[in-house]
Amino acid sequence: xIHPGTTPFAVCELITLPVGEVVTVTxxxxxxxxxxxxxxxxxxxxxxxxxxxxxxxxxxxxxxxxECPLHEACFDLRTGVPSGPPAKxxxxxxxxxxxxxxxxxxxxxxxxxx
Amino acid sequence: xxxxxxxxxxxxxxLAGLSAVRALREKGYTGRLVVAGSETSxxxxxPPLSKEFLTGDVTDxxxxxxxxxxxxxxxxxxxxxxxxxxxxxxxxxxRVTFDDGSHLxxxxxxxxTGARARTLPGHFGLAGVHTLRSVDxxxxxxxxxxxxxxxxxxxxxxxxxxxxxxxxxMSLQVTVVEASPTPLAGPLGIELGAICAGQHAxxxxxxxxxxxxxxxxxxxxxxxxxxxxxxxxxxDVVVVGIGAVPNVEWAGxxxxxxxxxxxxxxxxxxxxxxxxxxxxxxxxxxxxxQVHHRSEHWSNAVTQAATVADTIMATPSxxxxxxxFWSHQYGKMLQFAGTRHxxxxxxxxxxxxxxxxxxxxxxRDGDTVGxxxxxxxxxxxxxxxxxxxxxx
Numbered sequence: 001x002i003h004p005g006t007t008p009f010a011v012c013e014l015i016t017l018p019v020g021e022v023v024t025v026t027x028x029x030x031x032x033x034x035x036x037x038x039x040x041x042x043x044x045x046x047x048x049x050x051x052x053x054x055x056x057x058x059x060x061x062x063x064x065x066x067e068c069p070l071h072e073a074c075f076d077l078r079t080g081v082p083s084g085p086p087a088k089x090x091x092x093x094x095x096x097x098x099x100x101x102x103x104x105x106x107x108x109x110x111x112x113x114x
Numbered sequence: 115x116x117x118x119x120x121x122x123x124x125x126x127x128x129l130a131g132l133s134a135v136r137a138l139r140e141k142g143y144t145g146r147l148v149v150a151g152s153e154t155s156x157x158x159x160x161p162p163l164s165k166e167f168l169t170g171d172v173t174d175x176x177x178x179x180x181x182x183x184x185x186x187x188x189x190x191x192x193x194x195x196x197x198x199x200x201x202x203x204x205x206x207x208x209r210v211t212f213d214d215g216s217h218l219x220x221x222x223x224x225x226x227t228g229a230r231a232r233t234l235p236g237h238f239g240l241a242g243v244h245t246l247r248s249v250d251x252x253x254x255x256x257x258x259x260x261x262x263x264x265x266x267x268x269x270x271x272x273x274x275x276x277x278x279x280x281x282x283x284m285s286l287q288v289t290v291v292e293a294s295p296t297p298l299a300g301p302l303g304i305e306l307g308a309i310c311a312g313q314h315a316x317x318x319x320x321x322x323x324x325x326x327x328x329x330x331x332x333x334x335x336x337x338x339x340x341x342x343x344x345x346x347x348x349x350d351v352v353v354v355g356i357g358a359v360p361n362v363e364w365a366g367x368x369x370x371x372x373x374x375x376x377x378x379x380x381x382x383x384x385x386x387x388x389x390x391x392x393x394x395x396x397x398x399x400x401x402x403x404q405v406h407h408r409s410e411h412w413s414n415a416v417t418q419a420a421t422v423a424d425t426i427m428a429t430p431s432x433x434x435x436x437x438x439f440w441s442h443q444y445g446k447m448l449q450f451a452g453t454r455h456x457x458x459x460x461x462x463x464x465x466x467x468x469x470x471x472x473x474x475x476x477x478r479d480g481d482t483v484g485x486x487x488x489x490x491x492x493x494x495x496x497x498x499x500x501x502x503x504x505x506x
Contacts, residue, residue, distance in 0.1 A: 052162075058492035060499060069491030070440060070447060071161075072413065086159055088181040 008104040011035050017103060024057045033094055035103060036077055040064055043077035044094040044105055051087040118427060119221030120145045123210055125197050126226030127151025129412065130393030132179055133419030134224050135189050141427045147189045148218055152196040155249060156180060161412055163252040164276035165442055177249060200368040208388060222388045224422055225376055229358035229394035229410055234327060241335035243352045246273055258351045262286055266339045266349040268327055270297030270311060272441045274355035279443040282317045289320040289347050291327060302450065305460050306474060306486050309467045313444045358410055360395040373397065375408040382422040392418035411439040436502045446470055447491060451498040452484030464493050
């Protein structure tokens with residue numbers, strides 16, 4: 001669901017992001033965001049593990065969870081909520097859509113970096 | 115025959131203890147849960163103590179392991195309570211006694227009393243000499259380092275190397291003294307241990323191998339470290355990182371079988387029905403290798419907590435987890451998974467050790483049994499998952 005008042009950011013062409021792949025982008029003024037193409041669809045979350053600096057794009061995806069490559073914290077790609085330690089804080093999720101074959105991120109760009 | 119206990123006492127308010135009560139509740143345990151810990155702090159994470167906590171990049175609050183979800187755990191926390199014994203209570207329950215003279219009775223006991231830092235014999239009371247295990251240790255070391263010029267670290271294992279790495283950025287003269295010829299040869303093997311140890315020199319840290327400490331010199335505070343070859347290293351701070359010993363002595367009067375840790379089967383059961391042991395203090399039977407093994411690693415505490423909850427609740431356990439540990443030194447992430455024998459063949463499968471980014475496997479009889487990576491978490495995780503699949 002795309003919330004009104006958001007600005008779309010073009011991530012890539014869908015054809016370049018097959019199922020099982022992930023791409024990380026850093027829209028202006030934002031922290032890095034990773035878009036995961038799982039068998040259930042596209043999910044976008046902040047790329048940095050909330051426990052310790054690690055790129056979740058390097059993580060292991062199984063179903064709708066990604067496991068941090070360093071300390072095995074698992075995050076639900078749909079909600080960003082961690083399933084257990086060491087992460088305590090959810091990663092931020094973002095809305096994704098596909099328009100004319102382009103993967104778009106939707107977020108409120110101002111003052112929304114955390 | 116397995117009946118779910120009405121009450122469980124968990125000894126050790128640590129990662130293992132907290133993970134055990136979380137796992138028990140997750141698997142539907144509704145009885146009384148008490149966690150007793152000898153420290154004053156609620157469960158906190160130890161890995162940052164030698165790294166970001168020492169450098170001031172992580173605060174006390176960041177270390178705490180609990181989050182708002184844990185509010186629903188319905189656990190009685192009994193902090194600042196050190197267990198002194200485990201006996202049969204008059205009504206047939208397990209009775210844990212504490213140092214304040216009190217006791218707790220429960221149907222089941224999960225022992226997660228951890229390990230403590232090994233110390234150099236005969237040097238107690240000299241100011242400036244530290245071990246690093248608890249948050250209090252880390253605070254004291256941080257304070258000492260802030261006023262120090264010369265730091266000598268005894269032991270180039272993970273703790274020693276991590277402290278050296280943290281201190282290297284603090285404009286101190288850092289020397290690491292290691293008794294063996296190659297640091298980290300035990301966990302990683304000679305070839306990869308040497309590659310990791312090479313980082314010390316790159317960052318201006320002096321590493322002395324084959325160097326045995328003879329004495330710590332000084333009157334009230336440490337002033338120098340003397341090696342057995344006569345070398346005297348000036349030191350206003352000494353960190354002793356020479357391993358850990360399991361906290362088992364408190365249970366010496368019990369009937370628990372102890373041999374470098376509480377001996378358990380692969381399901382974390384001790385020889386006493388209703389008493390379990392997990393984490394750093396447990397020497398657990400490894401079905402795959404048919405030996406008892408004690409692991410002091412973070413991941414082991416979490417996976418054994420899940421195992422003991424499965425055992426107590428009689429829920430089916432998944433396949434045994436692949437042993438995994440990591441270290442962070444000089445800005446590089448080191449990761450190891452699997453098992454290692456000295457005869458395994460090390461094969462570099464990606465990158466180049468010279469660049470500080472690579473992946474190597476340990477191969478035995480044509481099978482990959484372990485993987486080590488420096489700064490390549492993505493490929494490392496792939497190998498780790500492959501190891502898990504090949505074992506399942």
